Structure formats: C-alpha cells, structure tokens
Amino acid sequence: MKKIKIKGMSCRHCAAAVKKALSEIDGVRNVNIDLLSNEASFEEEKPVDPAVIEKAVHKAGYEVV
C-alpha cells in the first residue's frame, strides 16, 4: 500500500475529486482518502510512475506534498 500527502483538500468533495483522479490511473486501485491526515492511500497493481500520480492530482486541482 502506498501513501501520499495531498495539499489543498478541505472537504469531502475535494476528497472525492482526488479519489476519482487517482482511481482513473492505470494500475492504481483501492484508493482511500483520509481528510483528517490529508493522505491518500492506494494499491498498485503494477509500478506506477510517481510523476503520473502527481500530474493527476494536480489536474484535479490539488498538489502532492
């Protein structure tokens, strides 16, 4: 399981947007967002380039810390 910190999430809508963005990445599954710790956790079915993850989060309007 991978964990990343995300900056900019303030409510469950933000969490849903990040979850969606991450879930749409090929190889990423079981995405969970913890709003209290601002963390996203997920599993990788295959190695996923961290840059792809950062890009997807950025596109959704948030930043990986």
Ligand SMILES: [Cu+2]
């Ligand atoms: Cu929000």
